[in-house]
Amino acid sequence: MSAQAATRAPRLAAAAGRSVRRTRPAPQLKPLKRDDKGLPIPHVHLVVRDTHSSRLANHYYSTLQDDLMYMTYVHEPTPRPPPRPPRLAYDPNDPYTKHRYNPPLGGNRWSKQLPPPSSPDNVIQLERIQIHTQIKQATASRTNLLGPIMALRAISGANDQGGGQHTAEGVQIVKGRKNLQGWVRPGLPVGVKVDLKGPQMYDFLSVLVEFVLPRLRDFQGIPLEGPSNRLDKPNSASGVVSFGLPPTALGLFPQIEVNFDAYPSTFGMHIHFITSAKGVGAQNRARALLSGFQIPFARS
């Protein structure tokens, strides 16, 4: 004890000269930059918000939201039965397995869960749109990704941290995760993708519906499964609607059409509409939402 006090004493004496607080001193402010008139330019972190009101977002809030609430309403006069207690893999009272991860047998069955009770708060809405394309030639040379990156930037209008928003990721390169013999290695760039949210998402949707899909040749609408399709499959219960566009559709986007020759090659793309729907039959509710935005669906 005394030995410790003896060693601590000289240190304290040394610190007494400086400061008692164990914090960093306040940073020295650099003088502000001056513009050409000699006025200081304040260092402000600017974030660009919406520059216009979105037409389709207005349509959603004025018309679609109410209609979807009425269409997807399920009347539940009695409270739901409590969920069945899960059969755990280990006895929870056994001290030997007390802190071990105890999974329910048969999984958590997320795709078999009922949708949440209907209420005005959980009306389905579009959360984001993901555009994704896989470029086969990228495995040979990664410069083959430059064209698709430029094209997706033009289509989506998204760029990395665009408008000072740190959540905006812009066009991202998709890298391989698995080792597939003779094709993909982990970390090998194989494609590009972009996530759209907010007004950009609605702008892309309106361009797709008004310029691309009507001019696409031999387009019969997005195929639907038959009535025998089960509603509790992971696909049907995830609230995501996906479809693909052929390479010919790329030239129909007005942003690409103006200088189509500047792009070295055309490519198809997958478009995923990710909605807030959950539970059994969520994909059908997502389709109802999208058909409200005039995306055509057809029974195959």
Place this chain on the structure above:
Amino acid sequence: MLSRNVVSTCRHRSRACLHAPSRSLASVADAPSSSAPSSDPSTSKAVLHAAVILNRSPIITRTPTLFEKAYYAYQSRIRRALFNPFPTEFYFKTGSLLEKKFAREEKVREREAFGGPWTLNREGPESEEIGMTSADQTESMGEEPMEPPASRVHESDRTGDVKSLDRMGERNLYLLIRGKDHTGKEVWRFPQGGLKEGEHLHQAALRDLTAECGENIDTWVVGKKPIAVHQASLSESAKKSLGGEELYTFFLKAHILAGQVRPNGKNVTDFAWLTKEEIEPRVDKAYWASVKDILSDF
């Protein structure tokens, strides 16, 4: 509370109202007039009507408020100031007419955003000069001149024509008709009518709409479920003429897709496409209380 009462009345009255506990708001009912008086005198007889709230959705975007306009203009200026430079050499061939046209337009846009005392003033002496220098050479570029957009205020807004479907483009409009209610009095109300034997609510609603508003109308009924219910207070004579103790009117929402209402002039004399505020003074207070929450404020 009211809806719970409706359900319990239906439950007393006939089993046909209820198929399963999950569908306890009855969408099937017996015909009120044809059903024989039930053997139990204590049960009250309810008569069901189906009404349609026919909606014309907004056809133009909402006019932004002054604050919204200022906000969007401010954000656009920030965006313009912060954005990466536009790669003109990627989009235009160097020295092409298109590039010159773009540069000229861009200059005007830049001036709109930052030039002068922060005003969006298109008519400046310099902008005129920029616009005029090569207008004859490159202005047309083989493109047809753009048509100016139509006015946001329609003719019917100026004349006060409530029957036009083009009035109040940025608001939700609802169809109100002038016809007889259950007492035989002429009132403003939504199109409605009774249910036939074994008919569903949404089928009855569509049939009654056609009967009162004519065939010249394309509609789409949203879902099969009612969105509101109204219980009319009945006098003794009205009860006798109805053949029931209680009258419930279920409202279903529908959209008009094409066409226009053509009332037959016999039981329906007039109609109007109205916003929420315009409906309130025309209808009965109790009726208004049942429907006001399902009409859109915008």
